[in-house]
Amino acid sequence: MLSSTVVLFLKDALPIFWAIAILIVLIPNWRHWLPLGIGCGTIVCLLVFNNIGYISQFADGLGFEFLKILLLIIGYLIAGAFFVNHQLRYNFTGRLLATVFVTCIIILNASNLLLFYVSFWRVNEQSHSLFLGLILGVGICTSIATLLVLLLKPLQKVKVARYLFLVFVVGQFSHIAYLLQQTDLVTSQQIWSSKQFISDENEIGQFLATLIGYESSPTGLYILIYLVALILPVLLRRFSNSTKKVNKEPNL
Amino acid sequence: MSNVRRKVLENIMQKFMMLMLLALSFKACAIDEITITIRNHLFYPPEVDIPQHKKVKITFINLDDTPEEIDSFDLNREKVVFAKSRSSIYVGPLDAGRYRYFGEYHPNTAIGFVNVVPVEERQNAK
Numbered sequence: 001m002l003s004s005t006v007v008l009f010l011k012d013a014l015p016i017f018w019a020i021a022i023l024i025v026l027i028p029n030w031r032h033w034l035p036l037g038i039g040c041g042t043i044v045c046l047l048v049f050n051n052i053g054y055i056s057q058f059a060d061g062l063g064f065e066f067l068k069i070l071l072l073i074i075g076y077l078i079a080g081a082f083f084v085n086h087q088l089r090y091n092f093t094g095r096l097l098a099t100v101f102v103t104c105i106i107i108l109n110a111s112n113l114l115l116f117y118v119s120f121w122r123v124n125e126q127s128h129s130l131f132l133g134l135i136l137g138v139g140i141c142t143s144i145a146t147l148l149v150l151l152l153k154p155l156q157k158v159k160v161a162r163y164l165f166l167v168f169v170v171g172q173f174s175h176i177a178y179l180l181q182q183t184d185l186v187t188s189q190q191i192w193s194s195k196q197f198i199s200d201e202n203e204i205g206q207f208l209a210t211l212i213g214y215e216s217s218p219t220g221l222y223i224l225i226y227l228v229a230l231i232l233p234v235l236l237r238r239f240s241n242s243t244k245k246v247n248k249e250p251n252l
Numbered sequence: 253m254s255n256v257r258r259k260v261l262e263n264i265m266q267k268f269m270m271l272m273l274l275a276l277s278f279k280a281c282a283i284d285e286i287t288i289t290i291r292n293h294l295f296y297p298p299e300v301d302i303p304q305h306k307k308v309k310i311t312f313i314n315l316d317d318t319p320e321e322i323d324s325f326d327l328n329r330e331k332v333v334f335a336k337s338r339s340s341i342y343v344g345p346l347d348a349g350r351y352r353y354f355g356e357y358h359p360n361t362a363i364g365f366v367n368v369v370p371v372e373e374r375q376n377a378k
Contacts, residue, residue, distance in 0.1 A: 004359050053334060061339060064332070112321060115332060116357055119318045178328045184283075184342040187307060190328075200325035217328065 005116075005133025006140070007206075012113040013141050014210045016041075018168060019105050021145035023098045025152040025161040026082065027089045030098055037099040041106025048107055049114050065179045071104045072173050076229060078104075079169035083162055083233040084240055108172075170229045171213020177222040188221035283309050283342070288364065290314040290333065293355060295364035303371045305345040310366075313338045320362060324353035327366065344368070 024031055048055065048067070056064040078101045081088055088094040120130055152161050180186045195216040199205050208214035215222060286308060289296045293316060302308040314320055314333040322331045322341070333339045343351075346368045355362025 004357065007359075008356060053337075056332070056334065056339070112332065115319055116321070119335065120357070178330070182329050182331065182341045182343075184307070184309070187345065189345055190347070215328065217326065219328065222328075 001129040002133050002136075005130055006136050008113065008116060009133060009137025010140060011206060011210070012109045013137055014144065014207075015109050015168075015172060016102075016105050017141040017145035018148070018211065019165075020102060021148040022152075022161050022165045022168065023102070024149055026158060026165060027094055027098050030095050033095050033099050034102070037102030038106065040099065041103040041110070044103060045107050045110045045114060048111050049118070052111065052115065062183045065183050068108060069176055069179055071108045072176050075101055075104045075108070076169055076173040079166055080233045080236070083166045084236045089158075105172075166230070166233060167212050170226060171209070171211065173229050174213050174222055174226040177219060177225050181219065181221065186221060188219040190217050191220050191223060193217040283307055285309045285311060287311045287313060290316055290320050290355070290362065292316065293318075293320070293358035293361045295355075295362060298363070299365045299367060301367045301369050302344065302346075304348045304368050306371075307342055307344040309340055309342050311338055311340040318357065320358065321356035322353060323356040324351065324366075326351040327353060329353070330356075 020034065020037075024034070052064070054063075055067060059066055078097045081097060082094070088097070117130060117134070121127055151157075152164075177186075177188065181188060193216060198208065198214070198216060200209060200214070200216045205214065205216060213226060218226075284302065284306065286300050286302065288300065288310060290312060300310070312320075312322055312331070312333045314335060314337060317335050319332055319334045322329065322333060322339075324330075327343050327346075329341050329343060331339050331341050343366065346366075348368050348370055351366040351368065353364050353366065
């Protein structure tokens with residue numbers, strides 16, 4: 001039970017810690033907004049959890065998948081906005097969007113974790129292992145997030161943080177492909193398998209899956225969504241930069 | 253609008269509707285359904301056979317008092333099945349092979365396999 005609790009914690013909670021760490025580096029003085037984001041995320045997550053039965057039965061049993069898709073789209077749009085608009089991180093809207101992003105990522109990832117904890121706590125099944133797993137999980141996730149902040153913050157690696165954030169969100173967003181496939185909305189076949197090199201099941205695979213959306217056996221749709229979601233903000237940024245240069249030229 | 257035009261348009265509409273109905277009925281008929289029961293954190297049956305290159309609906313019925321999260325790295329699927337309820341996922345089309353799935357909340361006991369077999373082999377086994 002202890003090992004599965006820790007593994008589950010790393011899978012579901014690490015994306016939250018990772019996102020918060022990158023946003024701390026990316027957005028100046030956002031740290032003061034962090035409690036608001038965590039608070040909102042926790043409250044909405046609890047609301048979702050309280051109504052999870054109703055949500056999951058909604059739309060012929062696909063309600064939870066649709067909610068996840070919606071949150072992933074919102075998260076991606078926010079990340080895209082941060083990547084394309086460099087100035088966004090300095091103003092109030094930027095801080096607000098970062099807080100909304102944290103709320104979304106908490107609902108997305110913490111609801112499964114909450115379900116696991118509450119269900120097993122209720123039946124009093126090895127509660128000491130659950131508690132120990134919680135401490136270990138929080139410890140590991142906090143260490144990784146702190147390490148990332150310490151690596152990036154003093155060096156003012158905002159550009160690195162911006163790309164890290166985009167790749168992380170694209171990795172999360174691409175899971176829309178599997179949500180659509182498992183609900184029979186689209187069909188797509190596996191393209192390749194790199195399981196013999198890095199399997200999704202081992203620690204490195206899990207870590208890469210969280211950070212960059214690594215999949216050892218991706219489907220065509222997954223690759224398509226990943227590439228489009230990654231390339232689109234880069235192109236939009238280039239386009240917006242070139243437009244700004246053109247607008248500045250007459251003044252010179 | 254002349255009568256001839258109206259008739260042509262009606263004819264096209266009728267044919268389109270028939271095609272749509274045909275496509276929908278084909279889709280409804282084409283998907284096989286398999287049911288797997290979760291009891292005492294174990295899958296029954298632990299192994300299921302599905303045809304190669306075909307989409308299949310797998311319904312999980314959880315009889316336990318705790319939820320279970322079905323997870324499969326091989327199938328790229330993840331779905332929570334609440335206590336005393338049922339949930340479905342669609343898998344495929346897949347190449348022949350053995351695909352592992354497990355219950356994330358009980359990974360040591362809740363383990364199952366989806367065997368994707370060529371259609372002829374499946375018919376022979378039946």
